[in-house]
Amino acid sequence: MTTTDGALGARLDALGELLGLSRTRVSPDALAETGELLDRIAQRRRLSPDHTVVALAGATGSGKSTLFNTLAGLELSETGVRRPTTSAPVACAWDPEGAAGLLDRLGVAAKDRYARRSALDDAGSEIGSRSDGLVLIDLPDHDSAAAGHREQVDRLLKLVDVVVWVLDPEKYADAALHERYLRPLAGYADVTLIVLNQVDRLPGDAADQVLDDLRRLLDEDGLAVGEHGEAGATVLAVSALTGDGVADLRAAIGQVVAERDAASRRLAADVDRTAARLRPVYVARDTAVGGGCGLTDLAREEFAGRLAASVGAVAAGQAAERQWAWAAAEACGTLWQRLARRRRRALAPLRSGALTGTGPVASRPVVDEAVRVVAAEAAAGLPAPWAQAVRDAARRGGEKLPDALDAAAGRAEPGPHAGPRWWSAVGTAQWLLALLASAGLVCAGAVLSGAVALSWWLPLALLATGALGGPLLARAGRIAARGPARRHGQAAERRLRDAAADCGRARVLEPVAAELLRYREVREQYGVVAGNRLRVTELSATSQ
Numbered sequence: 078m079t080t081t082d083g084a085l086g087a088r089l090d091a092l093g094e095l096l097g098l099s100r101t102r103v104s105p106d107a108l109a110e111t112g113e114l115l116d117r118i119a120q121r122r123r124l125s126p127d128h129t130v131v132a133l134a135g136a137t138g139s140g141k142s143t144l145f146n147t148l149a150g151l152e153l154s155e156t157g158v159r160r161p162t163t164s165a166p167v168a169c170a171w172d173p174e175g176a177a178g179l180l181d182r183l184g185v186a187a188k189d190r191y192a193r194r195s196a197l198d199d200a201g202s203e204i205g206s207r208s209d210g211l212v213l214i215d216l217p218d219h220d221s222a223a224a225g226h227r228e229q230v231d232r233l234l235k236l237v238d239v240v241v242w243v244l245d246p247e248k249y250a251d252a253a254l255h256e257r258y259l260r261p262l263a264g265y266a267d268v269t270l271i272v273l274n275q276v277d278r279l280p281g282d283a284a285d286q287v288l289d290d291l292r293r294l295l296d297e298d299g300l301a302v303g304e305h306g307e308a309g310a311t312v313l314a315v316s317a318l319t320g321d322g323v324a325d326l327r328a329a330i331g332q333v334v335a336e337r338d339a340a341s342r343r344l345a346a347d348v349d350r351t352a353a354r355l356r357p358v359y360v361a362r363d364t365a366v367g368g369g370c371g372l373t374d375l376a377r378e379e380f381a382g383r384l385a386a387s388v389g390a391v392a393a394g395q396a397a398e399r400q401w402a403w404a405a406a407e408a409c410g411t412l413w414q415r416l417a418r419r420r421r422r423a424l425a426p427l428r429s430g431a432l433t434g435t436g437p438v439a440s441r442p443v444v445d446e447a448v449r450v451v452a453a454e455a456a457a458g459l460p461a462p463w464a465q466a467v468r469d470a471a472r473r474g475g476e477k478l479p480d481a482l483d484a485a486a487g488r489a490e491p492g493p494h495a496g497p498r499w500w501s502a503v504g505t506a507q508w509l510l511a512l513l514a515s516a517g518l519v520c521a522g523a524v525l526s527g528a529v530a531l532s533w534w535l536p537l538a539l540l541a542t543g544a545l546g547g548p549l550l551a552r553a554g555r556i557a558a559r560g561p562a563r564r565h566g567q568a569a570e571r572r573l574r575d576a577a578a579d580c581g582r583a584r585v586l587e588p589v590a591a592e593l594l595r596y597r598e599v600r601e602q603y604g605v606v607a608g609n610r611l612r613v614t615e616l617s618a619t620s621q
Contacts, residue, residue: 514543
């Protein structure tokens with residue numbers, strides 16, 4: 078296997094992977110031609126690699142069939158004044174064993190197949206056996222008025238390995254030829270020969286002038302001309318009638334056949350063309366190599382922040398803080414304050430935001446906006462199909478995200494809490510102070526009624542201690558509860574934020590990240606198909 082074959086195999090494997098990864102993301106119409114190309118390449122690679130199919134293509138009257146007969150050394154293709162003279166492809170195979178499959182693929186009828194077992198140059202030129210494995214095809218005229226001829230030419234041009242364009246001095250600049258064939262097929266320069274036939278009709282140095290003009294037109298077409306050993310199309314001047322330049326053409330064809338890699342180079346050019354056509358599908362127009370910025374840490378944080386806002390995490394934390402402070406005030410309050418607050422105790426859940434007993438309710442508009450923004454940021458810079466795939470993944474996850482947020486927020490609500498131990502100690506002290514105040518009041522009554530002989534200050538001290546100590550202790554308890562209440566509220570807010578973030582990550586961010594990872598995979602595969610490996614560092618952001 079040649080180096081060309083090895084590189085082509087890797088590119089074809091990558092193209093197959095690319096097609097598989099893209100089927101559900103890219104329009105079938107955009108991939109149809111690629112699937113056909115893979116089938117066409119697989120067919121050619123299964124057939125004889127030792128044969129090279131060379132087709133002669135040209136316009137009516139270019140002398141193509143005459144040149145074909147000259148190269149074959151036999152009168153195989155009909156020539157004459159009647160136009161068009163070639164109505165179906167005619168083939169001549171050197172070393173025809175193994176060429177039958179190629180000719181079947183080309184659709185050459187059995188009656189139009191001929192075989193030669195001698196060298197291409199019967200005169201015994203230096204090319205010798207280089208022509209072994211040559212399959213020479215005479216195509217119908219590409220500008221024929223006969224129905225179906227041009228369709229045959231277009232079909233066969235996709236299947237042959239090398240094309241020899243036979244031009245004549247009158248039609249070499251024909252716009253239809255350049256616009257329909259030479260310009261679109263400019264990428265096939267390495268397997269293209271341009272032959273200016275009938276140069277015997279040009280006087281003096283007119284042939285050189287026409288050749289220079291032809292090279293100018295080819296340059297405008299983007300078809301590289303190989304000169305001085307450089308890669309590109311070979312341009313020759315010949316006369317099939319007089320034989321001028323025919324030896325050079327035979328040598329050029331013999332060289333191509335002897336190298337045994339024309340088929341691989343042709344298939345590689347097919348892949349190049351497909352890669353160029355698919356570029357807008359895998360590479361955004363405004364980015365040279367990398368795609369969008371993907372899911373950055375900032376985008377993730379902003380998304381989580383919007384989801385937290387949708388479930389009212391801040392308000393829920395504040396409500397939890399107030400509830401904790403409320404409970405602390407009730408636990409540390411005087412006996413009389415507790416009795417007064419007993420009626421309001423049932424309203425405490427309302428202060429947590431649990432208006433219906435089902436937990437916080439996510440704001441649908443805020444959730445929708447959060448999903449839209451994160452999808453837009455993740456899809457920024459991606460080619461249209463992949464940007465749409467990212468947006469679709471976010472949209473699908475976002476459809477049931479509000480309900481999931483409601484459930485997650487309900488689970489994250491702080492449950493009933495017993496409070497710290499010092500609440501019980503303060504509550505016990507409040508009972509003792511209440512008993513002390515009650516005892517002082519009873520003693521004061523007994524002293525005033527004369528039932529008990531006590532100093533007046535003792536019941537007054539008991540009453541004052543119980544009556545004043547309770548409110549002071551309650552106030553101290555409220556002050557001491559401020560810090561724990563704030564931490565309790567912050568913990569409640571954090572739990573709700575984490576619950577919303579986890580829900581958003583599972584429903585939206587992970588599906589979006591999966592799409593970005595798939596895009597990174599196809600970009601890497603596309604880099605192989607296009608013949609250059611994309612730098613991983615420029616792609617890593619798209620999979621984050």
